[in-house]
Amino acid sequence: MASRTSLSRIGGRDVFEKCYKFMTADNARAMGVYPFFRPLDFNNGPEAQLEGRKVIMLGSNNYLGLTTHPKVREAAKNAIDKYGTSMTGSRLVNGSMRLHNELEQKLAAYHGKEAGLVFTTGYQVNIATISALLSNKKSVAVIDKDDHASIYDGVRLGQAAGARMVRYRHNDPEALDQALSELDTSEGALVITDGVFSAQGEIANLPGIASVVKKHKARLLVDDAHALGVIGPGGRGTAAHFGVADQVDLIGGTFSKSLASIGGWLVGERKVLDYIQHFAYSFLFAASAAPPSVAAAMAALEVMQEEPERQEKLRENFTYMRNELRRLGFELGKTETAVIPIYIRDDLRTVMMWKTLLDEHSIYVNPFITPGVPPKQQVLRTSYMATHERHHLDRALEAFEKVGKKFGVIS
């Protein structure tokens, strides 16, 4: 007779158990202070609509305001008419079309690199690139501790294949130097940093990092998601900003910010990209970027170059906000770009300020709270667009001043 004990051992703990016990979101919803997954009615630029109410949008990565640009819309619509809505296959097989290759060539030429590769998301760029390059057992990833989640996930996949991960102190070339000096890098080292850090808006010290990478004969991958269109001549990003593009082996990014679409990109040496496209499972076995997404990104890249005044206006807007917010007494960290975090350093206060800004002033910002950020790093993340006008920014500043005083963040 099968004993009860042996039967009860079959199965064991239910993997759904933690889901049934997860109450944080439900509790916050019940209290009316849940800030996430709220569907916008429209997100057309500096003014959006949330649950029937107009809001000033300070929470979008549509840096150049191109999601509604006539040429970009037109390109996406034409691509649907011409090619349909999806390639329904991966790049390896039926998912590639000349449109992908054309954009790859344009991105490579724009960055002055030999070749380009188009992905389905920016997240996939990091997962695919990093895991493919770390597939050698004992190769090592050396990453900034504040790198984006997709970089961490790419490294984790590499770790599953035997690679190691070492984190260095945030944006500190000396710490990187020390880490590389202490490591056995005989099986190769890949250093990875955000070009512009996504929560802080801070620019990576690429000249310092690149020279350390060179000294140790490692390779350097820069994630320029928040830099393209924002910094550097012609919006070319962090490496171009410092004039060190020739010292960065691989530059990657997303279509989901300045390029007003969805997808990702990587530029570098042809042989390296060819290897990645043959060895990264997350690239090989995922459907390719859809034609309207690729066409929209291509049009946005063109508009970016045809209308350099957008980058100028963006810079004017974020510089104005950085100066004015500092003048009001807010702590902004080291931002120099279109992402301006307002440090609150407390979960409840961050959420209450987010709610007051939205409910009482119709200002939309993104609260970053734990566990999404480490304790004491909670911020209201604000981000700016070329299409914000001064009256939007002044209305936001008025609201920030009132709410900042109400919650004792400024005096």
Ligand code: PMP
């Ligand atoms: N890298 C960074 C630095 C990002 O901020 C993001 C998205 N926020 C990504 C990668 C992922 O890009 P995507 O949204 O295209 O998946």
